Amino acid sequence: MSTVVAVPSAMPGGLDAQMGMHFGHCDIYTIVEIEDNKIKSVSTLENVPHQQGGCLAPVQHLASHNVNVLLAGGMGMRPLMGFQQVGVQVFFAGNQLTVGSAVNAYIAGQLQPFSLEFTCGGGHAH
Numbered sequence: 001m002s003t004v005v006a007v008p009s010a011m012p013g014g015l016d017a018q019m020g021m022h023f024g025h026c027d028i029y030t031i032v033e034i035e036d037n038k039i040k041s042v043s044t045l046e047n048v049p050h051q052q053g054g055c056l057a058p059v060q061h062l063a064s065h066n067v068n069v070l071l072a073g074g075m076g077m078r079p080l081m082g083f084q085q086v087g088v089q090v091f092f093a094g095n096q097l098t099v100g101s102a103v104n105a106y107i108a109g110q111l112q113p114f115s116l117e118f119t120c121g122g123g124h125a126h
Contacts, residue, residue: 002035005106006045006067007099013044015100019093021073024058030099031065037107056082063088071102071111077119090114 008026010018020026029045048061059082062070070083073094083090091111096102105111 002033002040003069004065004067005032005034005069005071005103006030006062006065007032007071007093007102008073009044009099013099015039015042015098015103017099019071019073019096019099019102021094023070023072023075024079029062031067032099032103034103034107039103039107059083059086059088069106070114071096071106072114075114075119077116080114080116080119092118094118 006029008020008023009028009030010020011027013028013030017030026047028047031043031045032039033041045065048057056079059079063086067088070088070090071093072090080090090113091106092114093102093105093111096105
């Protein structure tokens with residue numbers, strides 16, 4: 001069974017892209033399909049504007065694209081709760097510089113679940 005991982009990314013996305021540190025304000029998402037602890041495919045997914053549905057719009061957007069896991073550096077409490085409600089696991093990857101390093105750390109089991117201590121007040125202030 002495969003896992004679909006989304007990673008907030010700087011343009012143009014992909015494994016070599018810098019991580020977008022706040023999931024809702026990133027340029028694009030890199031979508032990585034993992035099967036048997038190996039990267040099976042890599043694609044990108046545009047972000048949606050915050051205005052439509054506020055901070056829960058990206059949550060619904062990712063869930064509608066079959067994302068099971070999100071690797072993030074920062075997010076507010078509301079989207080974290082939203083991800084939990086739609087069954088998307090969120091892991092803290094704020095100490096990773098690139099999408100590829102975050103994905104490899106996830107595969108190696110080195111990322112901890114995103115908890116309230118990692119949440120920010122929203123926007124760009126962490």
